[in-house]
Amino acid sequence: MNPQHLHDYLHGRAQSDSPDIQPVCAYIYDLAHLRRRADMLRRSLPSQCQLFYAIKANSDEPVLKALLNHTDGFEVASLGEIRRVRAIDDAVPMVFGGPGKSDAELEGALDHRIMLIHVESEHQLRRLDWIARCRHEVADILLRVNPAHVPQEATLRMGGQATQFGIEEAQIPALLELIRTLPGIRLKGLHIHAISNNLNPDTHLALMEHYFDLAEAWQRHYGLKFDWLNVGGGIGVNYADPDSSFDWESFCAGLSVLIAARQPGFQVVFECGRFLAADCGCYMSEVIDVKTAYGKHFAILRGGSHHFRLPVSWQHNHPFMILERESWHYPFSRPSVLDAPVTLCGELCTPKDTLARDVHVKQLRAGDCVAFLLAGAYGWHISHHDFLSHPHPERVFLDNC
Numbered sequence: 001m002n003p004q005h006l007h008d009y010l011h012g013r014a015q016s017d018s019p020d021i022q023p024v025c026a027y028i029y030d031l032a033h034l035r036r037r038a039d040m041l042r043r044s045l046p047s048q049c050q051l052f053y054a055i056k057a058n059s060d061e062p063v064l065k066a067l068l069n070h071t072d073g074f075e076v077a078s079l080g081e082i083r084r085v086r087a088i089d090d091a092v093p094m095v096f097g098g099p100g101k102s103d104a105e106l107e108g109a110l111d112h113r114i115m116l117i118h119v120e121s122e123h124q125l126r127r128l129d130w131i132a133r134c135r136h137e138v139a140d141i142l143l144r145v146n147p148a149h150v151p152q153e154a155t156l157r158m159g160g161q162a163t164q165f166g167i168e169e170a171q172i173p174a175l176l177e178l179i180r181t182l183p184g185i186r187l188k189g190l191h192i193h194a195i196s197n198n199l200n201p202d203t204h205l206a207l208m209e210h211y212f213d214l215a216e217a218w219q220r221h222y223g224l225k226f227d228w229l230n231v232g233g234g235i236g237v238n239y240a241d242p243d244s245s246f247d248w249e250s251f252c253a254g255l256s257v258l259i260a261a262r263q264p265g266f267q268v269v270f271e272c273g274r275f276l277a278a279d280c281g282c283y284m285s286e287v288i289d290v291k292t293a294y295g296k297h298f299a300i301l302r303g304g305s306h307h308f309r310l311p312v313s314w315q316h317n318h319p320f321m322i323l324e325r326e327s328w329h330y331p332f333s334r335p336s337v338l339d340a341p342v343t344l345c346g347e348l349c350t351p352k353d354t355l356a357r358d359v360h361v362k363q364l365r366a367g368d369c370v371a372f373l374l375a376g377a378y379g380w381h382i383s384h385h386d387f388l389s390h391p392h393p394e395r396v397f398l399d400n401c
Helices: 003-014 031-044 061-067 079-088 103-111 122-134 169-179 201-222 248-262 274-280 310-314
Strands: 025-030 049-054 073-076 094-096 116-119 139-146 185-191 228-230 267-272 281-293 296-301 320-323 336-345 354-365 369-372 394-398
Touching: 003 025, 003 281, 003 320, 003 369, 025 031, 031 049, 031 061, 031 248, 031 274, 031 394, 049 274, 061 079, 061 274, 073 079, 079 094, 079 103, 103 122, 103 139, 116 122, 116 185, 116 228, 122 139, 122 169, 122 185, 139 169, 169 185, 169 201, 185 201, 201 228, 201 248, 267 274, 274 281, 281 336, 281 354, 296 354, 310 354, 320 354
Parallel strands: 025 394, 049 073, 049 267, 073 094, 094 116, 116 139, 139 185, 185 228, 228 267, 296 336
Antiparallel strands: 025 281, 281 296, 281 369, 320 369, 336 354
16 A cells, blocks of 8 residues: 555545535555555466465455456355355356355355365265255365364464364365265365464465375375365464565465475465455544543544454554644644554444554644554454444545556
């Protein structure tokens, strides 16, 4: 996200002659930047790899249209997401994940020609076989594996421990045997996505090697030939230090060496969401009030976690920049905090509505704006929009091709 876009937006607001203009509260997305980033990530991958976009990170139609033809396809996790993708393109490849898939969703996946359905349990496998056979079809699937051991640490873990995701590694052999008896199922490979928000390229490369080990061992033992190994996303964004990002180029170089050494016959699929889209957007909110309580400073924003739940969900201070505004139309002094720590709070009636706590600022005044960076993924789309019935933020999509 180019900071100049934020200043341009504020300048445009300042030029408005509307008598009832409301305090600033907006998401701003840079679609041209998003396309450039997708192209860069995709270009760096080894030729045996594909990059899909996990639309749960941000499923807005302009975002999906921007990424069409700039990724190899989309990862979806509901029938609603399938329909969002098909609304913009009738043929783009999709893979379908998620631990809970209803019969209607499995039917919908077949209706919409999903490339691969990620199966997460024996019951889900049997239901899909039954549905496909009733339709005189065969469903292409990946089995999602919950590996027995995942040494890497990360913010979220979906594998290497008891979770609702995937099939316990020890149960995979029995399902490989079962699939041989299911005429409605065609096994195309594995899906192994065990951790999320990993910031270390070396440990992520070691994770890829572990996934390769599992896939190749089962291929050898059962005389199988997998076409696909989906390694999920799981590559992180450093909200604590945005300048220290995951070294994608180093990771891809190591992955190229690994693929050259192992010569796997399958294609490797990445389904990135946060890592692809986070820095294409920001959440901007005007400071409504600045006050002090028991020696601590608080800035109250027009907005908060009902628009941008990520900081509360992940319990971190979200990175931000202050956009100063000199206009002040009240006939009394402007509340402010100077050269001191301040807590940035939203407008909700809960002390949990905090986006950054005790962060030092040189100056912050009522009427200034705070722009929360890295808000293009898991921002608006995971938030409880209508709590307290405040107005929704403006949604601005910039596309300077």
